Amino acid sequence: MTLDSAMILDALIALLSRWLHVMAAVAAVGGTLFVVVALLPAAHEHSAPELLGAVQRRFKRLVHVAIGLLLLTGLYNYLVVSLPRVREWESESARGLYHGLMGVKIVLAVVLFAVALLLLKPVPAMQAKRQRWLLLxxxxxxxxVLIGSVLRRMW
Known part of the structure; x- marks a missing residue:
């Protein structure tokens, strides 16, 4: 099998898409971990509402970019990279498991995105329980991330 330039380009685009997807997830989940474990407890200890506001404004940009990247790269990774390979699997049960897990991953992501976006708005009910929503x-x-790792391992 020889590699032509189109195959190499396709492989590079797939690699770039997967890398951007993983980096966006790392930034969003890692940023949330930092907020929950370090920022909120320290800000409440030292009564720093101005600091929290400034951090939230900056983190808001990161959240918007991460969600956009996750949606675009996730769609590409599923439709262009994964789906053609999964369709070739002989085992119907393996294909069913893959699609079922992907469905769960997508539903969880939609809930996560909705909570994240609502936390960035001045919604009193969300702000009153910010710590709980961030933990969720x-x-x-x-x-x-766990489901994504399982899905990637399946092929």
């Missing part, structure tokens, strides 16, 4: 997103993000 941390758990959701961790589950999504």
């Amino acid at each position: 997103n941390l758990v959701l993000g961790s589950l999504i």
Whole structure:
């Protein structure tokens, strides 16, 4: 089998897409972990509402970029990279498991995105329980990463 330039370009685009997807997830989940474990406890200890506001404004940009990248690269990775390979699998049960896990991952991601975006808005009900919502997103993000690892391992 020889590698032509189109195959190499396709492989490089797939690699770039996967890398951007992973980096966006790392930034979002890692940023949430930092906020939950370090920033909020320290800000409450030292009564620093101005600092929290400044950090939230900056983190908001990161969240928007991460969600955009995750949506675009996730769609590409699924439709262009993964789906053609999964369709070739002989085992119907393996294909069913893959699509089922992908469905769960997508639903969890939609919930995570909704919570993240609502936390960035001045919604009193969300702000009053900010720590709980952030913990939920941390758990959701961790589950999504785990499911993504399982899916990637399947092929």
